[in-house]
Amino acid sequence: MNRPSPHSHRRPAALLAGLAALLVVIAIAVVPRFLETAPEGPSIGGPFSLIDHTGRSVTDADYRGKVMLIYFGYTFCPDVCPTTLGTVTQAYDLLSPEDQARVVPIFITVDPERDTVDQIAQYVGSFSPAVVGLTGSPEQIEPVMKEFRVYARKADTEDGNYSVDHSSILYLMDAKGRYAMHFPGDVNPKDLAAGLRKVIGK
Ligand code: NI
Numbered sequence: 001m002n003r004p005s006p007h008s009h010r011r012p013a014a015l016l017a018g019l020a021a022l023l024v025v026i027a028i029a030v031v032p033r034f035l036e037t038a039p040e041g042p043s044i045g046g047p048f049s050l051i052d053h054t055g056r057s058v059t060d061a062d063y064r065g066k067v068m069l070i071y072f073g074y075t076f077c078p079d080v081c082p083t084t085l086g087t088v089t090q091a092y093d094l095l096s097p098e099d100q101a102r103v104v105p106i107f108i109t110v111d112p113e114r115d116t117v118d119q120i121a122q123y124v125g126s127f128s129p130a131v132v133g134l135t136g137s138p139e140q141i142e143p144v145m146k147e148f149r150v151y152a153r154k155a156d157t158e159d160g161n162y163s164v165d166h167s168s169i170l171y172l173m174d175a176k177g178r179y180a181m182h183f184p185g186d187v188n189p190k191d192l193a194a195g196l197r198k199v200i201g202k
Pocket residue numbers: 073074077078079080081082166
């Protein structure tokens with residue numbers, strides 16, 4: 001039975017009020033997402049679950065609140081990685097102590113077979129106590145490389161060993177773990193420090 005309500009003449013007003021309320025709810029839900037989305041398009045990076053150079057299991061969430069300066073490489077790298085980590089250390093040293101406390105330089109291996117916890121600990125320690133080294137099983141490392149679109153390919157060397165040809169990019173992830181900017185590995189320390197300050201300031 002559809003008995004007409006005695007207040008049916010109020011319905012359009014109620015409907016409009018309802019629509020307005022709905023629009024407010026949609027705006028509250030959607031607008032912040034637009035504001036938070038980085039305008040540069042496709043996302044770089046994502047969650048990871050690895051082992052740090054002290055042997056502790058860590059995830060990306062452990063570094064929330066800090067700007068992650070991430071570099072992928074391997075400890076047996078003859079030239080590019082040591083040079084780049086030297087740049088990372090110099091850039092870090094250019095920051096004020098307050099800014100340093102808000103940055104964590106992270107070295108992630110692309111050669112988990114050889115870069116054991118001990119190996120990577122010795123390596124990052126030779127640059128700066130501030131640098132965190134991350135390794136893991138190949139199954140843990142591979143998806144992280146994909147998230148950051150890291151290229152790495154093994155090449156046999158004459159001594160029966162192998163080297164790893166790899167991309168050399170420094171990724172700056174903001175305090176919420178989102179991609180902020182990147183630099184080529186051969187950036188100069190001053191520019192890298194300026195980039196870090198910019199992301200810290202966000
Ligand atoms: Ni390298």
